[in-house]
Amino acid sequence: MFYYLLKYVFLGPVLRLLFRPRTEGLEHIPEDGAAIVAGNHLSFSDHFLMPVVLKRRITFLAKQEYFTGPGVKGRLTAAFFRSAGQIPVDRSGKEAGQAAIREGLGVLAKGELLGIYPEGTRSHDGRLYKGKVGVAVMALKAGVPVIPCAMVGTFEIQPPGQVVPKIKRVTIRFGEPLDFSRYAGMENDKTVLRAVTDEIMYRILALSGQEYVDDYAARVKEAQQGSQPRRFPKFRR
Numbered sequence: 001m002f003y004y005l006l007k008y009v010f011l012g013p014v015l016r017l018l019f020r021p022r023t024e025g026l027e028h029i030p031e032d033g034a035a036i037v038a039g040n041h042l043s044f045s046d047h048f049l050m051p052v053v054l055k056r057r058i059t060f061l062a063k064q065e066y067f068t069g070p071g072v073k074g075r076l077t078a079a080f081f082r083s084a085g086q087i088p089v090d091r092s093g094k095e096a097g098q099a100a101i102r103e104g105l106g107v108l109a110k111g112e113l114l115g116i117y118p119e120g121t122r123s124h125d126g127r128l129y130k131g132k133v134g135v136a137v138m139a140l141k142a143g144v145p146v147i148p149c150a151m152v153g154t155f156e157i158q159p160p161g162q163v164v165p166k167i168k169r170v171t172i173r174f175g176e177p178l179d180f181s182r183y184a185g186m187e188n189d190k191t192v193l194r195a196v197t198d199e200i201m202y203r204i205l206a207l208s209g210q211e212y213v214d215d216y217a218a219r220v221k222e223a224q225q226g227s228q229p230r231r232f233p234k235f236r237r
Contacts, residue, residue, distance in 0.1 A: 003057055003084050012052045018167050019045075019157070023053045025174035028147055031056075034108040035177065036142075038135050038200050039149035040128055040208050041117035043158040045165055046151050047086075050115065053172055057085070059107045060115040061100055064088040101137055108142040118200060119217050126155045128201065128210040129217035136180075136196035140187035145177035146200055150207035173207045 006012065015021075029037070037058060039050065051058050067078040067088040081088075087107070089100040107114045116138075118131030139146050150173040158165035178200060186192045205212050213220060 006084060007051060011048060015048060015052050019049065020169045021049055021053055022169065022171040023174075024171065025176075026053065028174045028176055029054060029056065029113075030145070030177070032111065034111045034142060034144045035113055036104075036108070036135060036139055036144055036146045037113055037115045037149050037174075038118050038131075038146050038204065039115070040151055040204050040210065041119055041122045042126060042151055042155035043122065043160075043165075045154050045158045045170075046117075049154065049170060050149065050151065050172060054113070056113050058113040058115045060086050061089045061104055062086040063121070064090045097132075097134055101134055101141075104134075104138045105142055108138065108144055114138070118197060118204075121217050121221075122160050123155065123210075123217055124160055124221045126159070126210065128205055128208060128212050129220065130213065130215055131197045131201040132216070133190075133193040133197045135200060136193040137187050139180050139196065140183055140185075140192075143181065143184060145179055147177050148175040148200060148203035148207055149173065150175075150204055150209075152208060175203050175207050178203060 029035070037050070039046065047060060047062065062081055066081050066086075068074065069077050087103045089103070104114050104116065116135050118135045119129045120132045123129060135146065138144075151170065152173065153168060153170035156166070157168045157170065180196050183189075183192050183196060201212075
């Protein structure tokens with residue numbers, strides 16, 4: 001109930017008014033049945049703008065940090081995401097990844113839409129990064145189509161670190177569903193999982209027009225931070 005109140009009464013109308021999202025390819029979203037919507041991830045705003053334009057409810061796998069923040073702000077953020085039906089995902093290791101896959105498969109087993117960002121984190125510089133294979137595992141195990149999605153303009157309105165978004169029009173594009181039934185039963189084959197994931201990322205790239213980086217976003221960000229000169233605090237005499 002809270003999800004639909006947010007979408008149609010409280011948050012949705014405001015987002016439509018402020019950002020006037022253009023939509024392309026909505027006809028590719030199935031009217032019923034399970035499917036994965038796999039998109040690029042440029043901004044915190046992505047979590048809200050994509051659901052606004054979809055007729056169906058979509059459940060996202062959201063990073064656990066949204067549910068465990070400190071203080072009043074952290075509790076409010078956690079309450080918001082839980083009330084909207086979003087699922088916390090621990091990204092700290094292999095076992096955590098398996099738990100996320102189980103949660104995602106549970107959503108798909110109910111015949112619902114599952115939203116996922118294969119990059120695993122927001123792009124820190126607006127480029128598209130290598131996808132993690134969890135999306136492929138879920139697509140093959142559940143036997144569901146994957147609809148590629150591109151968020152265009154959300155990095156410009158609210159890049160990572162910016163709290164208040166700029167008021168600017170954005171575009172949300174959906175591509176044709178990808179059918180991976182030819183790989184049924186091969187969800188444990190690493191080569192197949194990589195091929196499926198790369199195909200999904202290529203379709204997202206074609207929709208978004210971003211520059212592609214053949215490396216994981218988290219690893220590139222960590223390397224860049226490590227190469228920066230260490231800064232020391234200045235003291236006044």
